[in-house]
Amino acid sequence: MPDEKLTQLADPASAIASYLDELLHTATDTARREERVQEVPWQKPVAVPDEEIPAPVVRASPTPVVPVAKPDAEMPVAPVPKPEKVEPVSKPEWSGQPFECLIFTVAGLQLAVPLILLGAIHRIEEEIRPIPGSPRWYMGLRPDRDHNLRVVDTAEWIMAGRVPDNARDNYRFVIRLDNSEWGLACDDVAQSFTLKPDEVRWRTARSKRPWLAGTVIDHMCALIDVRTMADLLVRAEREHHLDLS
Template sequence: MSGSSDKAMMEYLNALLEEEKKPVAEFDHEPVKQLLQKATLTREAPKPASEASPAPRAAPKPASEASPTPRAAPKPASEASPTPRAAPKPANEASPKPDAMQEYQQGDFQALFFRVAGLTLAVPLKSLGGIHTVGKISPLIGKPKWFRGIMTEREEKLQVVDTARWVMPEKLTPELEQSIDYQYLITLNDSPWGLLCEELVDSEPLHPDAIQWRKGVNEKRPWLAGVVRERMCALLDVNALITLLNNGSGHIQK
């Protein structure tokens, strides 16, 4: 990136939280190969469907003897219908709440730093699903421009997001878009969503006080948890980001 491009990126990042401009900190751009290997192994560990094999044991055909359960729940038990209301499934909607980032304001946490189109982004390692080398991406018709398509990894279908187009659509000129060279796909939590990135920078602990946290709700960029001042990079609110991606939109980009 040229000096003018770097300056534009700094101004853009500052504008996210309406903060005065600060100088960019110099840091090593060497890819974190060890982190890549660790993240990949970590992701492979939970994926092995071999663990799913015990499922058949937990639900073998002999369980058909469970048919007597209807006797335990005869028609008169219809009064128990209110119980579903007390424990509705919508509770799973609580997982992708933007305020989940508050836990990271309680103490130090590890974060992965990566680059996209000259902009440095950070994601808490606890919210990292895994890191994969970019492979064949199959596009889908009728999807927004930021949705690159599906990438299959170990029989898992990952939904690929063009990070630059999602994060800074207003800055993505044809020239900048052509210069982007995505190398990795960073998956988010246990979701199928993955963010494309050009370069893995490094991983280091972050202190809550070193971050300018978002105050209230950022309607234009709900995915922005805050800005790491010293490194001039945006910290992603992964849960909020997953919610937006599941909804198919959520902010200014198209």
């Protein structure tokens, strides 16, 4: 009979590994499809034996020319509507040149954020004030000078359904997204480093996980599109009618 304690310890790690694999697959699948050359199927002509080819029939009668009557007035031609062109999501404006990046961890998962859009890093020194009736991904409010910082349970927000037990107990920092009123709770932060654009597998289509700008393959981490993430949180706040004042 397997050791139940070992099984319980393996489950969170398996969930994190599975989610990381899915993140990498999501970010790279679209790019690989764009790079793949699509072959157009063609059919070889079928050879027909000479004896089966019928002899052509030649007719000498000329083809009569039928005059075409010109209409008195030209009929208007209805315009043919052009199909709407679906534009891919453009790369972030900071992705065109090398940029500083910071890696932070959430429930064992590594995420990266560009320093140019990192508003601040706050240490969680006191309990964050919860809001009754709020969704699981919303931790509550953290007083920050002249306004309250909305703190997100990052694991619940990006790993819904795969969050290890008691993941919230390990949060020690809050990373503020640019100049927004939203912050991502995390376990730890690492040193920053410089990334070149070609070291990231960028996504051009984001129907799934729009906040995922791409993946840093060498570091096995997901790169966050900060402004898209903040916009999604604002939209979720409105949809849930949260009273965060």
